[in-house]
Amino acid sequence: MGGDGRVQHPLTYVRQKYGMSMDELARRLTLAARRRGLIYRPDRDRIYKWESSRVKAPSGDYQMLLADVFGVDQDDVVRYGWPWWLPAYETPHPFTAVGSRSALLEVLVALEHPDRRAFLAFTTGALVGTACGWATIEPERLAGALHGRRVDATLLAWLETRTEELRALTNTSAPECTDLIGALLKTTIRLINTGVYDAPVGRRLHQVAASAAQCAGWLHFDQGEHTHAVRHWNGALHAAHAADHRDLGAGVLSDIAYAANWLNQPSTAVDILEHARTRTHSAAARSLLDLRRARALAALGDAHNTGRALHSAEKELDRARPGAAPAWVSWMSPADLTIDAGRCWLDLGQHQQAEAALAEGLQLLDPARARTRSVMLAYRAEGALARHDLPAATSIACEALTTARATQAARCIQLADTTLEHFAPHRAHPAVADLYAFAAS
Template structure:
């Protein structure tokens, strides 16, 4: 599902893990070709193109890569590129032991963030993880661990701070990263070494799941997809062990959202179907339906997208203020309008998209600057589809300023992609001014 950084590729991870430069890998490929009696001399430029997704290695080159990496040719054929590369993780079982392993993995990564910078699950493994979550019932916690008893006041403080930090990340994400990591580290250490009864253990797990979910979004916004997925997977395990099905469904919806963002909409639909099967909160179901609509729109399924949007609106109408889980308390008619607008864009309905996005901007909480930058970029895309270059340039300019103010790499990258779409129209005065402002 992608790696950390805008150019990270599983081949980059594999190569760096072995301490190879691009030149080293090119030399090893040439040696592998010689052993097979093939006259092939790949250079650094070819590997650069593979790692930057500018080209896909052909069958012969994949065969040579498999030789160098000691991967069977059967796996190359069965899994396809790039999924056969030895850069992908294996899911943990939904057991108490599996949860502890997932949380320990996050704890290690917090101390050494570069150690597992890429490792993630394949889309197939993600769908399997969602299926297991939907069918496996949580184990009963096996009682207190050896250690100092968890203080009730400290636990209450952690719960309050987690809720506060979740709200703060909407407006002060870079400043909150260190705080949420420290809170997550504390809660995991208490789970691993503290003494507590079963109700206290479940509260600790919910705090940990919430903090890990929040941390995952911070990594996602910076394009750090390996770290993002690792936090969300640990959150899913913690929520499952705590028997909080709605929170687990919310984490699965985040994984599905990321899958759609990284152009794996079919996997997102499958994940969301499993997540929807175990939810109770109307607001949670509304979010799942909305994200399913997003994935279906990318797939070009107009009728199913319309049905999912209608269901999301109905479920949101059923929710009552103060009754929604904290992780979905931000869900509002503004989000429904914004995501509907993105759906209509993907379904080539720019006028309908523009209307929905305009409504979303009116309803959106002014504090949600990251969402605002995304909406403006979407609206610029809709204006461009209508051939209104003046409006497209104006929205892109505002999106650019807003995105840079948030410091979120995801938002900045989206605006840069919009600029790329406007590049063929640089002769237009408004677009020319925009590119001058952007320094391009």
């Protein structure tokens, strides 16, 4: 935040954190260019334009030089894009009544000002630290608010019902649910902040906020809006902690870990999931946590512990009682276990085993879960390509792209497009040429 309370541009935040004026940053960029054998002489006006967003983004060369100045890996510049690769991080809130209120207020501000500039959210170390704090700190007792109207019991029951209905809808109608969940979340956070209620009602309000914020986080993640996703998940984690709902909190942490693995940070995902599993009660929840841990371990190339995590996930899913799983993990099924096991084998280079698992899992998967289907088809196409089966790979990749586009989820579309890039060395093959022509249509 700036001194007047406005949100600063990430570049402003980083520059000031390093104690640089605009002139000093311009001087360092000139030196960085010289070290690379380039001739660039930026001035403070150019930096002002970047920080005021009068220029949408610096050129690729200037971003490279900025990364040199701030010590950021060039791969991160490409992976995250401007300005999200800048090391401008927020500090996680503590698991106290004040900290949870602040985390939810940040969500409220983001809902009311969706176009405001936002930072990358948290460092990987901060995310792991947040998970550790959630696992070790006991929630404070909720006290009634000191001002406002008493929370209406009928309204609270309505919010609880609508939250679970919207959670179910997000699996099939994600883009259309965003505004509905946002409106419900704003209402709930305002009731938490201004209403009058006792401890039991307070826990119910925080549980509604946690569930709605978790759903909203997934919707933002699906659209590639990672900053907003983590902000909502952080608010959800604090609300679940305040409600003393450990399984729900573990579910939020598992989402954060899934996103970390998706963004090529599997070590962070493993650390978060280890903390999350310590406080869970539901067998279905533990199964999902184990499965996502297996995915991260496979990405790290740890075949032994991947196998152990998959075995544990299968055992926990067998223990889960039908109808007893928390709402956030009620979709967990043998299909998910089999499909994710296939992705693990693919990462570990066991391509035949991966194909068998992915094919079986896709056959078992509920047809309504199109986003999961599109992701797994992309994985299956990748596996077929690794086995040098071009006809099968192109056919599956075409289906993956068609399914991803139908979902309207940026995450799914981006994965399908990335899968197409793997076919580039075989561009001359007729089947690949047809695939590229279809993709361009």
